[in-house]
Amino acid sequence: MKLQGKHYRTIWLDEADPRIVRTFDQRHFPFEIVEEPLRSCEDAAVAIEEMHVRGAPMIGATAAYGLYLATLAAPEGAAGWAFLQEAAERLRRTRPTAVDLFHCIQRMMNALESAADREERIHTALATANALADESAEQCRMIGVHGLEIVRAISERKNGAPVNILTHCNAGWLACIDYGTATAPIYLAHDQGIPVHIWVDETRPRNQGGKITALELQQHGVPHTIITDNAGGHLMQHGMVDMVIVGTDRTTRQGDVANKIGTYLKALAAKDNGVPFYVALPSSTLDLNLRDGLVEIPIEQRSEEEVKYVWGWKDGAIQKVLTTPLESPAANYGFDVTPARLITGLITERGICTASEEGILGLFAG
Numbered sequence: 001m002k003l004q005g006k007h008y009r010t011i012w013l014d015e016a017d018p019r020i021v022r023t024f025d026q027r028h029f030p031f032e033i034v035e036e037p038l039r040s041c042e043d044a045a046v047a048i049e050e051m052h053v054r055g056a057p058m059i060g061a062t063a064a065y066g067l068y069l070a071t072l073a074a075p076e077g078a079a080g081w082a083f084l085q086e087a088a089e090r091l092r093r094t095r096p097t098a099v100d101l102f103h104c105i106q107r108m109m110n111a112l113e114s115a116a117d118r119e120e121r122i123h124t125a126l127a128t129a130n131a132l133a134d135e136s137a138e139q140c141r142m143i144g145v146h147g148l149e150i151v152r153a154i155s156e157r158k159n160g161a162p163v164n165i166l167t168h169c170n171a172g173w174l175a176c177i178d179y180g181t182a183t184a185p186i187y188l189a190h191d192q193g194i195p196v197h198i199w200v201d202e203t204r205p206r207n208q209g210g211k212i213t214a215l216e217l218q219q220h221g222v223p224h225t226i227i228t229d230n231a232g233g234h235l236m237q238h239g240m241v242d243m244v245i246v247g248t249d250r251t252t253r254q255g256d257v258a259n260k261i262g263t264y265l266k267a268l269a270a271k272d273n274g275v276p277f278y279v280a281l282p283s284s285t286l287d288l289n290l291r292d293g294l295v296e297i298p299i300e301q302r303s304e305e306e307v308k309y310v311w312g313w314k315d316g317a318i319q320k321v322l323t324t325p326l327e328s329p330a331a332n333y334g335f336d337v338t339p340a341r342l343i344t345g346l347i348t349e350r351g352i353c354t355a356s357e358e359g360i361l362g363l364f365a366g
């Protein structure tokens with residue numbers, strides 16, 4: 001998608017130096033566009049851990065390219081394989097909830113295991129990371145194609161009046177490689193002239209919605225309004241939300257969805273008000289090994305600093321400001337789990353299904 005009129009994917013090989021992978025340091029959005037060079041697997045791990053990059057598909061892709069960078073540093077033979085295994089472990093320790101991370105690492109290591117020598121490892125790693133990124137972008141594009149029909153149907157029922165869609169956090173193209181997951185149907189509807197308006201949850205504590213989703217929509221010309229996280233229920237009670245669409249970081253085989261903290265509360269409000277609640281789910285984010293999301297999905301806890309401070313723009317620079325008593329402790333749960341019973345449907349690259357084992361396996365059994 002585009003930033004300041006220029007098309008980007010969120011991660012790419014440096015044109016001048018194939019030993020460098022480039023991405024955005026998303027901590028600077030929406031105030032600045034800062035490209036970040038990744039020169040080592042450790043650079044990639046830190047970028048994930050400190051959320052320079054974030055979003056399940058983006059985390060997976062960054063780890064994949066991080067392993068490519070590791071092959072550039074790895075020696076020949078068994079020592080080189082041991083080096084790559086250590087790099088994979090380092091990447092696995094970055095963030096626990098988004099399953100794309102683990103899927104991508106495993107895909108890379110499976111591809112690398114049979115490589116004959118260092119040169120083949122490097123070639124295979126880059127080819128596999130590129131393939132993963134391409135697959136992710138296509139998954140998102142197809143989520144847009146399938147999700148578009150839901151938006152179109154609501155638009156027709158409203159005789160062309162704007163479809164009011166609420167979304168939480170950033171499940172946009174900046175959380176992915178391109179298109180986004182929750183935003184893909186929005187972009188396709190807008191591009192096809194279907195009027196939409198997006199309620200954008202600011203999404204405390206890091207405000208991925210107010211900072212990044214709002215930036216994406218503004219850059220694409222999509223009408224939107226930033227709201228506080230607690231406003232969604234009120235809007236739904238007053239008929240101001242036609243549908244909710246969110247992303248996911250891990251979805252279990254029975255359709256339980258881990259997503260940014262606060263998603264569960266949106267789903268409760270939607271259920272109580274008869275508002276359709278959809279989850280945009282690329283298969284890279286499916287974890288068919290898990291069933292009960294509430295029990296089995298690991299929920300990341302991040303630093304209390306993210307709760308006690310805000311980061312904003314002042315005097316031409318990003319400033320960090322304390323917003324609570326310095327001495328007060330804070331808890332920072334990064335995600336919550338929305339039970340399948342609260343979800344209207346899952347929008348996947350293979351079509352739309354119910355949030356159930358039958359629905360998911362109907363699309364993804366093979």
Ligand SMILES: CSC[C@H]1O[C@H](OP(=O)(O)O)[C@H](O)[C@@H]1O
Pocket residue numbers: 054055056057168169170171172175176180181182208246247248249259260261334
């Ligand atoms: C398309 S995945 C987006 C997903 O990831 C976000 O979490 P974070 O920004 O902490 O990586 C959030 O849960 C989004 O829905």
